[in-house]
Structures are given as C-alpha cells and as structure tokens.
Amino acid sequence: MTEEMLGGQHHNDESDTEPSVKKALATADLVRDTALIRHLLEQVAAPIRAYHEFMKRERPVTCCSECGGAGYNLAVANRRCSKINSEQRCNGTNAIAKEISDWDECALCQATGYHRNKECPNCKGVGYIFVTRDKVTV
Numbered sequence: 001m002t003e004e005m006l007g008g009q010h011h012n013d014e015s016d017t018e019p020s021v022k023k024a025l026a027t028a029d030l031v032r033d034t035a036l037i038r039h040l041l042e043q044v045a046a047p048i049r050a051y052h053e054f055m056k057r058e059r060p061v062t063c064c065s066e067c068g069g070a071g072y073n074l075a076v077a078n079r080r081c082s083k084i085n086s087e088q089r090c091n092g093t094n095a096i097a098k099e100i101s102d103w104d105e106c107a108l109c110q111a112t113g114y115h116r117n118k119e120c121p122n123c124k125g126v127g128y129i130f131v132t133r134d135k136v137t138v
C-alpha cells in the first residue's frame, strides 16, 4: 500500500459520510460518554454511600485509660495518649484493647460511627464502646 493510496482512502471516508450519518455517530459518541460518566460516578459514589450507611468501622486496638480515646495503631500501645483536652495533653496511656471482647458494637450506630449522618454521639464516631475498662492496668 502506497502513501498515495492511504491518502485517497482517507479522503473517500470524509466525502462518503453523509451529514446524517455523522450526526448519528456524534450522538452515539455522546450516549457512550454519558454512560461512561454515569458508570464512573456510580463507582465513586458507591463507597461513600456504603461508608455512611452500611460499613462498620474498623475495631480499635487501643483505648486510653483516662479519656477512653480509641486508637487504631498498636505502635502507640502503652504510650502516652496524644489527645488534647482543654489545652492539656491527656495523662492517660493507650492501653492495648485488641481483643474482640474489649469492644461492644455501638447499639446506636451499629458500629458505623454515624448516627443520622452525623458523628454518633454515643461512641463519638468510633463505632465501638470499650467494655473492659476495669481490667485495664496502667
């Protein structure tokens, strides 16, 4: 195939296409793009919706002996709590609370941390209530 032939082929494609066909093709492109955008939007929206309505929160692994603040990183276990209450750093220690029995699912938010689309007031958005506080040794 020569360059001349390729050029001729291209020219024919342009001239043979009826305006109505061009319009139809453009519409098809638009429909396809709209479907694609809708698909992408659903992909983005689904996890957000699930997070608020269906997904349970990760169970904390540490619990402050003073303020009850929940932690999700065992690396901070047995270290001083980093929470700041009224400009004073909490004096508590992040006690290890990694047992399933250490936490009760919050009955108000079913462990989602959300109640009526706001941070759950019962568990402060943690989703779990620490239940074995008495056993924690500092």
Ligand SMILES: [Zn+2]
Pocket: 064, 065, 066, 067, 068, 069, 081, 082, 083, 090, 091, 092, 093
């Ligand atoms: Zn604390």
Ligand SMILES: [Zn+2]
Pocket: 106, 107, 108, 109, 110, 111, 112, 113, 114, 120, 121, 122, 123, 124, 125, 126, 127, 128
């Ligand atoms: Zn709750």
